[in-house]
Each structure stands twice: as structure tokens, then as C-alpha cells.
Amino acid sequence: MALPERAYYPLEKAVEKLNNECGCNLDVQDLLHFAAIEQLELCVFISGDSSEYVEESMHEKLEYLQSGLQVIKDCGFNVSSFMDFSKISADDVYNCGNKKVIYRSYICDYFDFRQQFNLSTKETEGFSFEGIFAIARDEFRKCEFNYLKGLSCLIETNIFYVPSGVIDEGEFFYPEQIRFPISFKFGVSDFVITDVELNSFKSIIDTTNDSERINKIANLKPRNFSRKTENSQAKFIKSLIEAVFGKHVAANPRWHNDNERGELYKLFANKGIKHVCGKALEGWIKDEEVEYK
Structure with a gap:
């Protein structure tokens, strides 16, 4: 067995x-x-x-x-x-x-x-x-x-x-x-x-x-950006996802990007845009924290 x-x-x-x-x-x-x-x-x-x-x-x-x-x-x-x-x-x-x-x-x-x-x-x-x-x-x-x-x-x-x-x-x-x-x-x-x-x-x-x-x-x-620049970009992307779709999507972007029922997948599909790899997206923004006023 x-x-x-x-x-x-x-x-x-x-x-x-x-x-x-x-x-x-x-x-x-x-x-x-x-x-x-x-x-x-x-x-x-x-x-x-x-x-x-x-x-x-x-x-x-x-x-x-x-x-x-x-x-x-x-x-x-x-x-x-x-x-x-x-x-x-x-x-x-x-x-x-x-x-x-x-x-x-x-x-x-x-x-x-x-x-x-x-x-x-x-x-x-x-x-x-x-x-x-x-x-x-x-x-x-x-x-x-x-x-x-x-x-x-x-x-x-x-x-x-x-x-x-x-x-x-x-x-x-x-x-x-x-x-x-x-x-x-x-x-x-x-x-x-x-x-x-x-x-x-x-x-x-x-x-x-x-x-x-x-x-x-x-x-x-890619290696042509400084760590500080990359972190700022990642925080911006995660903040934007959380602002538009909510915290649950920002916390689990890989599923929402790669799954047909996911919010990011549906957005890109409706716009006719090829989405990036969900693993890459999650790895990039996962360690960032969205800041609130």
C-alpha cells in the first residue's frame, strides 16, 4: 500500500x-x-x-x-x-x-x-x-x-x-x-x-x-533595484491589494491570483491581462505590513 x-x-x-x-x-x-x-x-x-x-x-x-x-x-x-x-x-x-x-x-x-x-x-x-x-x-x-x-x-x-x-x-x-x-x-x-x-x-x-x-x-x-526600493514597491502593492479587495486577499494573494475563483484572477481575466505567478507575488509582498493612520 x-x-x-x-x-x-x-x-x-x-x-x-x-x-x-x-x-x-x-x-x-x-x-x-x-x-x-x-x-x-x-x-x-x-x-x-x-x-x-x-x-x-x-x-x-x-x-x-x-x-x-x-x-x-x-x-x-x-x-x-x-x-x-x-x-x-x-x-x-x-x-x-x-x-x-x-x-x-x-x-x-x-x-x-x-x-x-x-x-x-x-x-x-x-x-x-x-x-x-x-x-x-x-x-x-x-x-x-x-x-x-x-x-x-x-x-x-x-x-x-x-x-x-x-x-x-x-x-x-x-x-x-x-x-x-x-x-x-x-x-x-x-x-x-x-x-x-x-x-x-x-x-x-x-x-x-x-x-x-x-x-x-x-x-x-531581478537584481537592479535596491532592497529599500524593492521593499517600498512591495508595501505599495500589498497596500493597494488590501485597499481594493480587502485584508483576506492581501493575506492570501497566491490563491486569489492562481485560482479561477480568486479576486485577482477574475480581475485580470476580465481585463484581458496576463497575471504574474502567484508564488512570486506572495513571496514579494508576504513580509510587508500594511500601515494604517
């Missing part, structure tokens, strides 16, 4: 799968390189529970407040999610003391995410999460070169994202970003790639020789 496909792959298993199925000759360093040039998304396992951090010291709380980040239930987390309160029914509301609360969960092959909202204020009052979440792709350049030198190859970060392409469209609740009050270190053995990302990466590998494959992937991202 054939086993089902994995939901995510450690780097060694990802290399083995790519080499077997695409005729490549890749190794772990290649995957770190593609992560460094923002063509491959790598994830790690994290977990957290707001109830476990309420005893955080006052010094840590004040330090986090001074950074301008929201403190949820007196703990140093910042958790952002999409929640459409218009879809709430009376059966979803519970009495908790003198207030009404809503409990929501998003459970999939990659993570479990649960959140509690105050119905009147729409504010988060509790949450827990456990599973695979993505690291910003621009974190991997130093990691790649340390790996080449045989040095300790660590990523240190406190911000994590929902992996690309794993949110089912039509959901009215799902997580977007998790920010810890402190940074954590992850090594090569901690990194995994989701099946969605791996299949997307495979799609850009053709049947030509290895050097042409490498050039094709490496040249997908």
Missing part, C-alpha cells in the same frame, strides 16, 4: 525528493542558497500559549511596550490573524463572566492555531499555537555562507509567518503572523519545507541540465 505524501520535509528528505523526481543534483547548501535569494520558503516548528507567559517580568513587558508592539493579555506576544466577525452566529458566542467571548481555531496538517476574542472590543484575549511556521526569507544569506565555511549555521529570529499556500480559501478565520518577545535560534536540522512549497519549487525546474536549472531559478528575481 502506498504511503500518503508528507506534509513537510526536512532539508535532507527534500533534497532526496527533488533529485529523484526532477533528475537534479542538488544538496542542502543549494536549498539554503535558494532560501537566501528568496526563491524558497523554509519553516520551523514553534509553539506558544498566552496563558504560559502571564508571569513575564515587568522589565520584559516594559521593554516590549517601548518597541511599539501590542501586548496581549500582559504577555510579550503579538499575534495577528484574519477574522470576519460578520460570519459569527449566536451559537459561536459564550458568556465569560460579564463579557461575551468567541473561540476560534484553525487546524490543518501544518499547525494548530486557537484564539479567543472579546466580542464587544474584537480584541484578542488568549491564544495558543503549535506547528510549522515560516521564517522571513531574507534571514538566510549569512546562514548560507556559514554553512559553506563549516561554521555554526544558525538563524536567529522572533517573527514567524503562515507558510505560503496552506490556507484554504473561504475561511473566515486564520493566523497571519506571530511575533515573540525574544528571538530563538534555529539550525539546519530544524528547517523544513512544506509540500506546497516543494511542489511549487519543482514546477520551475525543467528537463534541461543542472546549470540551466540553477540559472533559471536564480534569475527569477
Whole structure:
């Protein structure tokens, strides 16, 4: 009996799968390189529970407040999610003391995410999460070169994202970003790639020789703009998408761009315009935050 496909792959298993199925000759360093040039998304396992951090010291709380980040239930987390309160029914509301609360969960092959909202204020009052979440792709350049030198190859970060392409469209609740009050270190053995990302990466590998494959992937991202300019352009595009179509489209542009039922797909189709690759769009704007006055 054939086993089902994995939901995510450690780097060694990802290399083995790519080499077997695409005729490549890749190794772990290649995957770190593609992560460094923002063509491959790598994830790690994290977990957290707001109830476990309420005893955080006052010094840590004040330090986090001074950074301008929201403190949820007196703990140093910042958790952002999409929640459409218009879809709430009376059966979803519970009495908790003198207030009404809503409990929501998003459970999939990659993570479990649960959140509690105050119905009147729409504010988060509790949450827990456990599973695979993505690291910003621009974190991997130093990691790649340390790996080449045989040095300790660590990523240190406190911000994590929902992996690309794993949110089912039509959901009215799902997580977007998790920010810890402190940074954590992850090594090569901690990194995994989701099946969605791996299949997307495979799609850009053709049947030509290895050097042409490498050039094709490496040249997908234009290099004639500064990082500051690229970030400004990405923020503008994400802000425009959110202003026109809403937060749910800006948070999941890949699906809306590549799926016939998606808002971006329908817009381009109606105008007779060929749309860009959804993977490229999501990878470009995913790490940007839309700012409100």
C-alpha cells in the first residue's frame, strides 16, 4: 500500500525528493542558497500559549511596550490573524463572566492555531499555537555562507509567518503572523519545507541540465533595484491589494491570483491581462505590513 505524501520535509528528505523526481543534483547548501535569494520558503516548528507567559517580568513587558508592539493579555506576544466577525452566529458566542467571548481555531496538517476574542472590543484575549511556521526569507544569506565555511549555521529570529499556500480559501478565520518577545535560534536540522512549497519549487525546474536549472531559478528575481526600493514597491502593492479587495486577499494573494475563483484572477481575466505567478507575488509582498493612520 502506498504511503500518503508528507506534509513537510526536512532539508535532507527534500533534497532526496527533488533529485529523484526532477533528475537534479542538488544538496542542502543549494536549498539554503535558494532560501537566501528568496526563491524558497523554509519553516520551523514553534509553539506558544498566552496563558504560559502571564508571569513575564515587568522589565520584559516594559521593554516590549517601548518597541511599539501590542501586548496581549500582559504577555510579550503579538499575534495577528484574519477574522470576519460578520460570519459569527449566536451559537459561536459564550458568556465569560460579564463579557461575551468567541473561540476560534484553525487546524490543518501544518499547525494548530486557537484564539479567543472579546466580542464587544474584537480584541484578542488568549491564544495558543503549535506547528510549522515560516521564517522571513531574507534571514538566510549569512546562514548560507556559514554553512559553506563549516561554521555554526544558525538563524536567529522572533517573527514567524503562515507558510505560503496552506490556507484554504473561504475561511473566515486564520493566523497571519506571530511575533515573540525574544528571538530563538534555529539550525539546519530544524528547517523544513512544506509540500506546497516543494511542489511549487519543482514546477520551475525543467528537463534541461543542472546549470540551466540553477540559472533559471536564480534569475527569477531581478537584481537592479535596491532592497529599500524593492521593499517600498512591495508595501505599495500589498497596500493597494488590501485597499481594493480587502485584508483576506492581501493575506492570501497566491490563491486569489492562481485560482479561477480568486479576486485577482477574475480581475485580470476580465481585463484581458496576463497575471504574474502567484508564488512570486506572495513571496514579494508576504513580509510587508500594511500601515494604517
